[in-house]
Amino acid sequence: MVTNNGIVYLIALPLIGSLLLLLLGRKADKWGHLLATALSASSFAVGLFQLSEMLSRETENRPVTQKLFNWISVGSFNVDASLLLDQLSICFVLLITGVGTLIHIYSISYMSHDKDRRRFFAYLNLFIAAMLLLVLGDSYLNLYVGWEGVGLASYLLIGFWNQKQAYATASKKAFVMNRIGDMGLSFAIMIAFASLGTVSFSGVKEQAHYASEATMTAIGVALLIAAVGKSAQFPLQAWLGDAMAGPTPVSALIHAATMVTAGVYLIVRSNFVFEAAPTAQLLVLIVGAITLMFGAIVGTAKDDIKKVLAASTMSQIGYMILGAGLGPAGYAFAIMHLLTHGFFKAGMFLGAGSVMHGMNDEVNMRKYGALRKFMPITFITFGLGYLAIIGVPPFAGFYSKDMIIETAFNAGGLKGILLGSTALLGAAITAFYMTRVMILTFTSPKRWDEDQHPHESPILMWAPMAILAIGSVTSGFLLSRGNALKHWLEPLFEEHGEHQELLAPIVVSGLTLLMVAIGVASAVIKYQLSDVDEVAPESVSTFTRFARRDLLQDDINEALFMRPGQAITSALVKIDERVVDGAVRGIGKIAIGSGAQLRKVQTGYVRSYAALILVGAVALIAAIWVVTQ
Amino acid sequence: MINFYSPTLEYSLLAPILIVLGGALIGVLIEAFAPAASRTRSQLFITLTSLVLSLAALIKVRNEGSASAAMESVTFDGAGVLLQASILVLAIISVFLLADQENFTALAAALPGSEQERDSLRQDLKVTEIYPLTLFAVAGMMLFPVATDLITLFVALEVLSLPLYILAGLSRRRRLMSQESALKYFLLGAFSSAFFLMGIAYLYGYSSSVSLSGIHAAVVGGSGNDIYLLLGIAFLSVGLLFKVGAVPFHAWTPDVYQGAPTAVTAFMAAATKVAAFGAMLRIFYVCFAEAYWQWRPALIAIALVTMAFGSLVAIAQKDVKRMLAYSSIAHAGFLLAGVISLNKSGLDATIFYLFVYGVATVGAFAIVTLVRDSAGEVTDLNRWSGLGKRSPWVATAFAGFLLAFAGIPLTSGFIGKFAIFSAAYESGSTAILITGVLASAIAAFFYIRVIVLMFFKDPIEDGTTVVIPSLFTQVAITISTVITFALGIYPTPLINFIQSTAQFIR
Structure with missing residues (x-):
């Protein structure tokens, strides 16, 4: 594939902007928003230039790559930090930088009364850079970096107006749901790495023909979970409505035009995975159909x-x-x-x-x-x-x-x-x-x-x-x-x-x-x-x-996941702090040290800890014994 | 008639350990003879010098592997060099933290609340014994992962443990709690050492040998009584799992992490883990590899429970040191995933993970030492809220370490987790991969919660401030931050180095 060393500027420009604005601090208050807007616009200009270049090339020569550096090299496993600009990613690049720049301009006025406007623009630029990395990465691992990056930037932006409790809660829900999605992506990456030996798009595409359908289905389902979390699709849709608590330009940028569409990008980009995994593809259809009705119904009320x-x-x-x-x-x-x-x-x-x-x-x-x-x-x-x-x-x-x-x-x-x-x-x-x-x-x-x-x-x-x-x-x-x-x-x-x-x-x-x-x-x-x-x-x-009530999404999440989760956690904490001690109290008081200083300052008694070790040792022996027999 | 041979020692290979021990002895002499006023400076100088010299000696001999550095008792090989080097680097960073004497009591022997204690505070006495104690602990830690007979292993274990028990009790504030945790650590440590010794006895009974190669030969030959092997492995494991803080041998961790002076916690959490996991790697990879079908399922179970337990309970913690303690329990589970992989990539991944986790841990605890009010360190998480608004740099650095613990890309933690889970999956442990990723996701929740707390909540006006870090602490935090991010962005040189170096000589 043709190498093009200009791709990195797309990401570098807004990234530099965000770093400058954060590092310079209050010194940049006067002109920070202008710089951020200008850098976002220049990134758009670079995108247009790349598009015109791409148009002038033959179809098969249109995709270009740029290798930045060798990121991970573990034996035969090699991941370069490389960018890939092809027909699909250029669409996203122009959308992200184009709409992004317009929203920068809008925010200059919308946020003009906020004393932290500079910080807001720094986050906006950071978001643009991360989103560009997401669509320009040439492997799932590079995509993952951008994926986490937009997550981080979006929390910073949603939480920007954090005077109200609701905003903090919204960030939290968005975080948990996105985390489930991110987990899906890391599963997909690790399964691809372990069973296909590669995580680059081209590598996985090649291997997809040889791998078993079960493997491809596993990867496909994991990717779908990732897409569902990021794109607020059923059943991980609950966070999007709450995330509206953030500033409106943020909603326009993140929750309409760019970040939430990352799931669609992921699925289209992974078309070779889903082609090889009909079951996963059917699941995609079901998720899409349910969500389009779900959202529409909630919208009426x-x-x-x-x-x-x-x-x-x-x-x-x-x-x-x-x-x-x-x-x-x-x-x-x-x-x-x-x-x-x-x-x-x-x-x-x-x-x-x-x-x-x-x-x-x-x-x-x-x-x-x-x-x-x-x-x-x-x-x-x-x-x-x-x-x-x-x-x-x-x-x-x-x-x-x-x-x-x-x-x-x-x-x-x-x-x-x-x-x-x-x-x-x-x-x-x-x-x-x-x-x-x-x-x-x-x-x-x-x-x-x-x-x-x-x-x-x-x-x-x-x-x-x-x-x-x-x-x-x-x-x-x-x-x-x-x-x-x-x-x-x-x-x-x-x-x-x-x-x-x-x-x-x-x-x-x-x-x-x-x-x-x-x-x-x-x-x-x-x-x-x-x-x-x-x-x-x-x-x-x-x-x-x-x-x-959003078709009871919160009630269901609460009943199915939150309550049991909290119950497990508090039960474990109790076991850790009390039950162990209670169980051992009957065994008798083991004299320890010189009493006075060992009053119950902390919850734990040494004797119960020691008993726990003993129980653990017995369990360990039993486990090895059982396996050996 | 038993023939005795005078031992032959390869002094050049033992030099790194001997230098540290020598430094410790000089430190003891300084305590005995030097005037109090000059002690702090000279002790710090001696400590840092001997650690750096030891590292230099290690670099010099790194390519001279030998199975008989001290008559089969110590084996000097690639993996050992890497582990020793990690311990030394972590110790050097930690010593910068120890140098901030604000953390330590003025006179350890004074009863808490007594007239003597007030006197000692007024006279501004300093416990400079911490330096030689640290050096002794470092020497023990360096010996632990290269010891290849069980007796030496036990001696190393005690040499590394005893100074730590004392160090844990030297906190300047909340001294009762500190002393209680020290005593607890000591009693439980002694208890687990007894298990360890029992294990040695059973293994001797099994193989008529205390050297790892001898036991390995017996395992391969299969002539011994398997019951003894079983008991030996189990008891030895209890001792090791106690040191790394795996469930259900973890109970001391939160109490001791919370009670010990934070600088000591940092040193202990980072360096002890390297030493103990190093020894565990050697024992299981060299000695019991062929008996894997016996111990591996049990160890997998412990790894799973440890990951899940540490991550879940950490959510409920309200004290930053306890939270980091439970997080270290979860990380012990992740590291066990590397041990049970039992392949070369598992070994490489574990060594990498140990180093990067240790660095981030020292950095995180270094920051804990900075958040204070008039009564000392503030470890109540609620009072950390809004820290990002008052001290953006400190909060950002802490956020960086937390992101590394959480395994977010572009930090060293991500590379570590990726490598270790992939190695586990490669060895066929799908359960480890799934539980590991799930546990990391849960763990990320409470790390990010702290970040949200620091940056998105309003500061509480209750006198919690971030003190201006001393030069030493600044150095420690800077080094840790740089390493954490550099190894996230460009880990290849270190990974390649570990890959080409890490190996065990039987």
């Missing part, structure tokens, strides 16, 4: 605008995972939806931030209404994102979502019908809850107090929103024209055979639009044409109540 967007993100990533599970036919569409989603969802998050900015940080949509008149630009940009997400042609979401639904139907047999119908139903619910957001926020009568003075945000905030809105309008058309993205990514995947068509594309599009129309219409009837309560009504159906 939330009153907090950011939580609705979070639920919607979860659901849209469900679509992407579904697409990624559909094999070579779906990879390109999963990535296309990821890119278009990056535009419209980031735009809507920034829009939500703009609304909150004008409404004294109020997030309850029942306290909004009629903001169209006061925030016209926000309304228009948010509205364009809205049209994109529900999938109205010719806006971006129409192209990408429609293709996923179509491919799902074409998956064949009962599976195809089930998946296709789920995706179709999800589209209707999406249309419903997003219309609800639009109506409650912008077009319904005003429900806010007189002391609120809603106003449009400054240009530094609305300009990024406008740019993202342009993306929400055009990106779908541009990426799907002549199957541009599909052909671009094609060389990376092993296509096999033609797929049968269950329904003609035009029928699928028609059905989808019909479902969307139904969703929009019911929302209009329920919210625009009738009055909206200022507080959420109490007498609602059980179903609504469940949806408001």
